[in-house]
Amino acid sequence: xxxxxxxxxxxxxxxxxxxxxxxxxxxxxxxxxxxxxxxxxxxxxxxxxxxxxxxxxxxxxxxxxxxxxxxxxxxxxxxxxxxxxxxxxxxxxxxxxxxxxxxxxxxxxxxxxxxxxxxxxxxxxxxxxxxxxxxxxxxxxxxxxxxxxxxxxxxxxxxxxxxxxxxxxxxxxxxxxxxxxxxxxxxxxxxxxxxxxxxxxxxxxxxxxxxxxxxxxxxxxxxxxxxxxxxxxxxxxxxxxxxxxxxxxxxxxxxxxxxxxxxxxxxxxxxxxxxxxxxxxxxxxxxxxxxxxxxxxxxxxxxxxxxxxxxxxxxxxxxxxxxxxxxxxxxxxxxxxxxxxxxxxxxxxxxxxxxxxxxxxxxxxxxxxxxxxxxxxxxxxxxxxxxxxxxxxxxxxxxxxxxxxxxxxxxxxxxxxxxxxxxxxxxxxxx
Amino acid sequence: xxxxxxxxxxxxxxxxxxxxxxxxxxxxxxxxxxxxxxxxxxxxxxxxxxxxxxxxxxxxxxxxxxxxxxxxxxxxxxxxxxxxxxxxxxxxxxxxxxxxxxxxxxxxxxxxxxxxxxxxxxxxxxxxxxxxxxxxxxxxxxxxxxxxxxxxxxxxxxxxxxxxxxxxxxxxxxxxxxxxxxxxxxxxxxxxxxxxxxxxxxxxxxxxxxxxxxxxxxxxxxxxxxxxxxxxxxxxxxxxxxxxxxxxxxxxxxxxxxxxxxxxxxxxxxxxxxxxxxxxxxxxxxxxxxxxxxxxxxxxxxxxxxxxxxxxxxxxxxxxxxxxxxxxxxxxxxxxxxxxxxxxxxxxxxxxxxxxxxxxxxxxxxxx
Numbered sequence: 001x002x003x004x005x006x007x008x009x010x011x012x013x014x015x016x017x018x019x020x021x022x023x024x025x026x027x028x029x030x031x032x033x034x035x036x037x038x039x040x041x042x043x044x045x046x047x048x049x050x051x052x053x054x055x056x057x058x059x060x061x062x063x064x065x066x067x068x069x070x071x072x073x074x075x076x077x078x079x080x081x082x083x084x085x086x087x088x089x090x091x092x093x094x095x096x097x098x099x100x101x102x103x104x105x106x107x108x109x110x111x112x113x114x115x116x117x118x119x120x121x122x123x124x125x126x127x128x129x130x131x132x133x134x135x136x137x138x139x140x141x142x143x144x145x146x147x148x149x150x151x152x153x154x155x156x157x158x159x160x161x162x163x164x165x166x167x168x169x170x171x172x173x174x175x176x177x178x179x180x181x182x183x184x185x186x187x188x189x190x191x192x193x194x195x196x197x198x199x200x201x202x203x204x205x206x207x208x209x210x211x212x213x214x215x216x217x218x219x220x221x222x223x224x225x226x227x228x229x230x231x232x233x234x235x236x237x238x239x240x241x242x243x244x245x246x247x248x249x250x251x252x253x254x255x256x257x258x259x260x261x262x263x264x265x266x267x268x269x270x271x272x273x274x275x276x277x278x279x280x281x282x283x284x285x286x287x288x289x290x291x292x293x294x295x296x297x298x299x300x301x302x303x304x305x306x307x308x309x310x311x312x313x314x315x316x317x318x319x320x321x322x323x324x325x326x327x328x329x330x331x332x333x334x335x336x337x338x339x340x341x342x343x344x345x346x347x348x349x350x351x352x353x354x355x356x357x358x359x360x361x362x363x364x365x366x367x368x369x370x371x372x373x374x375x376x377x378x379x380x381x382x383x384x385x386x387x388x389x390x391x392x393x394x395x396x397x398x399x400x401x402x403x404x405x406x407x408x409x410x411x412x413x414x415x416x417x418x419x420x421x422x423x424x425x426x427x428x429x430x431x
Numbered sequence: 432x433x434x435x436x437x438x439x440x441x442x443x444x445x446x447x448x449x450x451x452x453x454x455x456x457x458x459x460x461x462x463x464x465x466x467x468x469x470x471x472x473x474x475x476x477x478x479x480x481x482x483x484x485x486x487x488x489x490x491x492x493x494x495x496x497x498x499x500x501x502x503x504x505x506x507x508x509x510x511x512x513x514x515x516x517x518x519x520x521x522x523x524x525x526x527x528x529x530x531x532x533x534x535x536x537x538x539x540x541x542x543x544x545x546x547x548x549x550x551x552x553x554x555x556x557x558x559x560x561x562x563x564x565x566x567x568x569x570x571x572x573x574x575x576x577x578x579x580x581x582x583x584x585x586x587x588x589x590x591x592x593x594x595x596x597x598x599x600x601x602x603x604x605x606x607x608x609x610x611x612x613x614x615x616x617x618x619x620x621x622x623x624x625x626x627x628x629x630x631x632x633x634x635x636x637x638x639x640x641x642x643x644x645x646x647x648x649x650x651x652x653x654x655x656x657x658x659x660x661x662x663x664x665x666x667x668x669x670x671x672x673x674x675x676x677x678x679x680x681x682x683x684x685x686x687x688x689x690x691x692x693x694x695x696x697x698x699x700x701x702x703x704x705x706x707x708x709x710x711x712x713x714x715x716x717x718x719x720x721x722x723x724x725x726x727x728x729x730x731x732x733x734x735x736x737x738x739x740x741x742x743x744x745x746x747x748x749x750x751x752x753x754x755x756x757x758x759x760x761x762x763x764x765x766x767x768x769x770x771x772x773x774x775x776x777x778x779x780x781x782x783x784x785x786x787x788x789x790x791x792x793x794x795x796x797x798x799x
Contacts, residue, residue: 075557076562243556254780327632328555329631330782404689405681405683410679411660
């Protein structure tokens, strides 16, 4: 019954498994009516853009609830549960509150940049969603240089943070933005090198192509490339300013860092953009490493974009989990981590991948033979390097674990004898 | 060519999430390093020592709640001990045991708060502090059961305690001490003590050397982390602490991490003391009758207790009247804070925040 229904709707515009049918249908209609080519292009582009932006807008609202609720559970409390069913209307109330608030701007702030910064921070995150493959044939802009675009756009966020911190004319904000720049310089390198491993393996920079590669060889990239997954996840959580590495806002140290001086909806934009960026990064991870919309046989039954969103929220849960669990690094430790740990590991992985790809192309051995071997080799390398770096670069504290002494009794030095207070003469001055 | 830059002066506080109240640190910062620190205290000064000179001895007990509001019982006890010493009041056996029980419960509550907020200062996103507050709440429930108040208990009286414990108190305490908190402290051990990020953040940060500690007259976990075994409960026993068996945990390095694990260990030792006190709890009156307008003979007395923060001393001078002639509090928060400059100069801002969190100051007590 179910299958017959599926065969009926397959290929029609209302087939929810491939939403691009709708846009193709409209294109056909316009083409039949003799509409010009640019109109087809604009209409289908707008359709996709509206779909994606409404998804992202919904994400920015609902993720406030998701994050607070999940972290609430981790912190052995309930989280927001008063407004609406399960507290679902809480983000709406938050948004209304933020919009009502007065937008304050310090008199000494540099006005234009101060206003531009939150916008600059939000926009690149939305750009990134354009190149993501939401399903088969469901990419808005299928760029041949998708990964390059992704790297370029994602580092723009740091510039916006620097603009915000520098224009606020506040010392804490300046500290925050300087930290962001230091972190950007350090963490871009491992990120690029980690993604380069994936690009080398798949032979394409198109994100849709990377998913197709994983579908073709029926393997998730995380199996072939565990080390880049690990590196990318950690580096990107540093770039996202999430808790193990949120030194740029570091509430307990520099009081929110770059957004110290922001209030009202300008602050709301920063807040929303942070959630959007987290989801976009989860989407990138699920595209590059977890197969995107492809999931063995499941994507023939369930719409690919649903699988994709499921994976996105799976990865997003990992981000929330680390945020709810770990304390923050100090900035020098975080930068040392990037230079001493991540970068060498990424270089090592890159060299190995290059050799593996060379063997694959030159030897002519089948993928069925080579890929399992590569999976074994790369996973072994990941385990060995992580363990090796942990023991090689272990800080002093690991060699001297915590210990205490216990004293059931203590020595009390005998005090010189003090004459007992004479009640009559030793009292205070008579008042 | 090295780039020369002038140090930036940053006000950390009085409105700052990590100063635990309205304490202000004026830090001169060169990049991320702290060059100089100036402490500004007094934002919460309520002139309690002067106010007390206008009130009777019993009326002054609520002031001691509002000094260290996270360890109200310890303040109550220290003040009552000093007045009892001055007036020569005998305290019944049962009251002494109850005082020990409530003080150790208060120590658990205060150390829970200190540990949780310390990890928060290390940058955790509220999770450890929520766990610690969860356990603190259970202790406060017991306080509420006994004296009706959770925070400012006002429970001790001159000559005993205000109320005897209710019927349901001992079963609830038994459940808490034997079935609940030991497992929670195990959890702290697993989650906090072995946490590598906490080690990275707290090891070798805010180091106190034994010489520094003695010169500055530090006390409590600050002193014990520096490797000096000193505890008023052992050195100058009050109430019935000399009948209790417990150990004093002492650290090696004097850093923030040692202070954290000492606090966690002290909570476990407090459980030991409570078990013994409950086991030995005698019957009898909970209070000797003391006139409300007590007029101790002219003279002076000093009594000290081991509050969760350190040595909390009360110096009371009487001129024979119904109100103290002079009242001075030796506040451990203030004295422990005095080494902040030595601990933070040369470290980063993040380290300074962790150091301040590990001192466990309470601004109510700091400024009084």
